[in-house]
Amino acid sequence: MKNVKTISLAILLTMSLLAAGCSSSNPENSPSDSEQGGPITITFAGSTWDTPTKDGNTIQTYLEEKYDVKIINERVTDDNFKIKIAANEIPDIFPQTPNESDMTNFARQGIIASISVDEIRKYMPTYAAEIDSVNPEAWDVALIDGKNYGIPRVWLNGVYGFVPTYNKKWLENIGYSEPPKTIEEFEDVLTKFRNNDPDGNGIKDTYGMTARNEVRPQYFNSIYASFGVNPYQFMVDQDGTLTWGGIAEQAKDATKLLNKWYKADLIDPEFMTDNNDIVSQKWNSQKIGYKDTFMYHHLFGLLPADQENGTEALYGKGIIGPAGKPLVMSNGALQVPLLLGKDLETNEKKRIKVLQILEDLATNDEVYLKTVFGDKDLTYEMSGEVPTIKPPYDTQEKKNEYGFGGFYNPLVERATSTWKFHFTPEKQAFRDEVNEGNEVITDVLGPTVLEAKGKYSVTLNALQDEFYTKAITSQEDIDKLFEDFKNKWLKSGGQEIIDEANKVYQARQENKK
Structure with missing residues (x-):
């Protein structure tokens, strides 16, 4: 039965893409917004778990005003995401859950955008440098048929190994x-x-x-x-x-x-x-x-x-x-990249804007804290450099109402500069002590189809x-x-x-x- 469902979904996906032809991957994401001088429209689907329950929430409004964009929330789950893709509901910023097989299939079916490494390095310089410092092989994972797809991501804990x-x-x-x-x-x-x-x-x-x-x-x-x-x-x-x-x-x-x-x-x-x-x-x-x-x-x-x-x-x-x-x-630091919808491949103005926003989401302290934890003294309080979520915002329901977490920031704990917000001094000292002197052995290829x-x-x-x-x-x-x-x-x-x-x-x- 599972195989039948898989085949049916694949057929549905193929037929939907053929029907879409050369049309925009999402009608609401057409270049006309920026061409007419209005805010650029960006469709977010950055998480399948921290999904905002209402439009116009605090974090969405913050990003819209800060970057002069219009955000559309595409609420997806692990179960319905591919069905939405088959219905041509393709977000600009994908959730973090697609695996290497999904990435390869999406690339060859024209669902995700190819994007040059040079352009990522130009508009995301701090993030790119931090990726290089963790594992430069992360850029290899996105290479499919000679083109780069997506923004490299690393699991920072993956630079460490299992401790005897x-x-x-x-x-x-x-x-x-x-x-x-x-x-x-x-x-x-x-x-x-x-x-x-x-x-x-x-x-x-x-x-x-x-x-x-x-x-x-x-x-x-x-x-x-x-x-x-x-x-x-x-x-x-x-x-x-x-x-x-x-x-x-x-x-x-x-x-x-x-x-x-x-x-x-x-x-x-x-x-x-x-x-x-x-x-x-x-x-x-x-x-x-x-x-x-x-x-x-x-x-x-x-x-x-x-x-x-x-x-x-x-x-x-x-x-x-x-x-x-x-x-x-070690399990290794290499991960499937953050994937971007096909529309960004041809819409240069939107693509640049998305890259600039992602740079800040990953590496800018103010933007990172706001999108991942909310507002200081309201949704969280600081203990040193570490935010602690305050009641009642420590429930998933309240978190989703406010909008903070992984939906608007798909690069949580993926940059070294903002990783500090997830470590107490005690935990950081423990990490450094037990790992000091070890060298890791890990899979050379990483996630590869x-x-x-x-x-x-x-x-x-x-x-x-x-x-x-x-x-x-x-x-x-x-x-x-x-x-x-x-x-x-x-x-x-x-x-x-x-x-x-x-x-x-x-x-x-x-x-x-």
Whole structure:
């Protein structure tokens, strides 16, 4: 039934676009406003959750008066957005939810605007510079068929990785005053967490670690990172081309070590079925003394729970293994760009105005605070540099009535200059302390549509999941198991995916010249 709905929607979308022909993407967005000297009309659909309940709200009025524009609110949900697109209700500023497949389809169907990087840099200079400072590869994500689509966005937390976290008391009980630095020291810690009664209850009922089974890129991620790989990410091979981490020699070697530890009873045997909730339960009940599936902001939020459970966490650096660096796995900062409606491609005056507004929304303190938090002393109060929403505006209903949040500002927490408004001094100090010295390993491509991946990913993911679980617990020769898996993976569509990934990667490299 789901497939039927998908096909029907695709047909509806195609027919609607054909019927629209060469007409404006939204009649209310025609160039005539600016040509006649009136305010430029801009259609906002910046969020599917912070949706204003009334037109002419406080934030809308503020933006209209500040920038001499007329704003039309296009209220969309995750469910109806594509239906509205099919009905030719195309906003100028898209919501933040389209994924990389949506972006590619929208570009090839003529729904979104192509826009030059030079023009973005000209009219959004501060934001562009901040994108460069976080990850310049963010500009690559929007490259489709040789053209740039949308404004690059980054997830600022993505520059950080998952933090190796230890039970401090357990470490002290086995003779460690600080977290292990090397993979050899880590193995010693695992051994003693299992065998040396670190909780002092006189029972052999503790393990060093388990795994997060339901999110495979996080599966024993700190161990794989110490070998310089994540099995579920693209990486640059020694010859400069891309390969899939799951078939890299580094992944095989890391798996052999995990297999050794499993045979030595150092890994919780329930790792095959544990999820992150169970990881937390075992940590809180002090059944495991190590976890690697939380980033700094998760860990900061868990401080009260640790205190309540009587557990003091000690945060380590990336475990130094064969890669020779303190590497930690990261989800990465790269995201799907902010997409703009097709009308902006040909309407230069509106396009420039939108870019100028977006620059301020992202990087101007006054505009950012107003659109994201409302009005000082009415909807929020300041504690240092951090706004705190005041009652009754701390409810979604009141927030939507006023209009602040992500609808008029689709670049919330996407620029480094305004990120300060989301950090207490304590949280910022915690972030800097636990991440200092770590280097991240992340997917080289980021969010990218690969047609071959669409064809083969279900089969290949199942094949890979099965192999890595089996290999860690196997009594068989891991080298042979790995070669058999690798060959089957490549023949089952993996080689086609790697070939396509390399074409995309090379095109991005050429585009930088």
